[in-house]
Amino acid sequence: MSDTPADRDRRWSLNDEREFLIRSLDDAERERAAGDLSDADYTVLVNRDRRRLAEVEAELTQLGPDPTDRAATAEGATPGSEDEAKPNERREWRRIGIIACCFLIVAGAVLLVSHALQSSSPGQPVSGSVTLSKDQLIEQQLNQAEAYTNKKENELALQLYGVVLKEDPNDPQALADFGWLTWRAGETYKSSVFEKLGLDTLKKAVRVAPTFYKGHLYYGLVLYYQDKDYTAAAGQFTEYLADNPPDSDTNAAGSVIVDAYKQAGLPVPPVMSTTTTTTTKPPATTTTSTP
Numbered sequence: 334m335s336d337t338p339a340d341r342d343r344r345w346s347l348n349d350e351r352e353f354l355i356r357s358l359d360d361a362e363r364e365r366a367a368g369d370l371s372d373a374d375y376t377v378l379v380n381r382d383r384r385r386l387a388e389v390e391a392e393l394t395q396l397g398p399d400p401t402d403r404a405a406t407a408e409g410a411t412p413g414s415e416d417e418a419k420p421n422e423r424r425e426w427r428r429i430g431i432i433a434c435c436f437l438i439v440a441g442a443v444l445l446v447s448h449a450l451q452s453s454s455p456g457q458p459v460s461g462s463v464t465l466s467k468d469q470l471i472e473q474q475l476n477q478a479e480a481y482t483n484k485k486e487n488e489l490a491l492q493l494y495g496v497v498l499k500e501d502p503n504d505p506q507a508l509a510d511f512g513w514l515t516w517r518a519g520e521t522y523k524s525s526v527f528e529k530l531g532l533d534t535l536k537k538a539v540r541v542a543p544t545f546y547k548g549h550l551y552y553g554l555v556l557y558y559q560d561k562d563y564t565a566a567a568g569q570f571t572e573y574l575a576d577n578p579p580d581s582d583t584n585a586a587g588s589v590i591v592d593a594y595k596q597a598g599l600p601v602p603p604v605m606s607t608t609t610t611t612t613t614k615p616p617a618t619t620t621t622s623t624p
Contacts, residue, residue, distance in 0.1 A: 344396050347389050354386045373474075376492050384488060471497050475506055487514050505542035508534055513551035516559075528559070539569070546576035550586060557589055563596035570594070574602055 361379050364370040370378070478493035494511035497504050516531025518524070532555055538548030553569030556562045570590045574583070583590070587605065594601045 347393050351389050354382050357382050373496050380492050503541045505545040508538035509547035546573050546578035549573035563593045566593040567597045
């Protein structure tokens with residue numbers, strides 16, 4: 334593969350950014366240990382940098398190794414030799430590292446919330462929230478998490494929903510969105526632990542907030558996709574439709590909702606006859622997101 338001047342400039346820029354991100358992560362560790370950075374801020378900053386680091390590593394992998402690093406080959410390494418195979422090995426380990434990084438981000442959020450749901454009680458403030466009331470802080474965090482989700486930055490959204498649930502384990506939106514994102518992470522990483530926690534969180538979401546539409550929608554989607562329990566899924570979708578949900582969510586999941594009723598042998602609700610169904614895939618998570 335040819336190596337253009339633009340490739341070399343981009344590789345140099347990415348390597349420089351990579352070194353900066355590594356230093357930034359080290360600095361965050363030191364600042365938290367010194368008490369200069371709250372746990373909530375540390376979570377957001379570190380996982381933002383980890384995500385960007387994974388993106389940088391991925392782009393470096395696509396660019397391939399720097400030809401100037403191939404001194405061993407230039408000095409007489411024969412084709413097929415161990416020296417020639419090393420760049421490919423490095424690329425493979427880098428790819429594995431990217432996947433592992435994303436997995437660890439999700440796992441960190443899952444562990445945080447698993448602990449919060451089991452042991453935390455409402456009203457526990459988070460360090461760094463001195464200037465905001467608890468309700469204001471939670472609203473700010475939920476808005477930011479929703480923004481991350483809309484940008485497909487699900488790992489960062491999971492972390493923030495985890496922080497909210499540590500502050501208030503019964504927050505309806507955080508329960509619904511965290512449960513759905515965690516279940517989807519379980520699907521992505523083939524993790525039964527994530528899938529179970531996601532499902533358990535959604536069950537709690539519909540239990541503590543029976544009139545909040547998101548919990549019923551996401552629980553119904555899991556029942557449809559994972560368990561193929563179309564009757565139970567239709568039951569959740571009936572609850573969902575009764576909660577006056579936004580048209581955007583109904584449109585995004587419309588084909589699944591209609592199919593659940595049909596598969597269960599139940600009449601499709603009249604409201605669905607006027608719904609624009611554009612996808613058979615589950616919605617991302619939020620009312621403003623695109624499936």
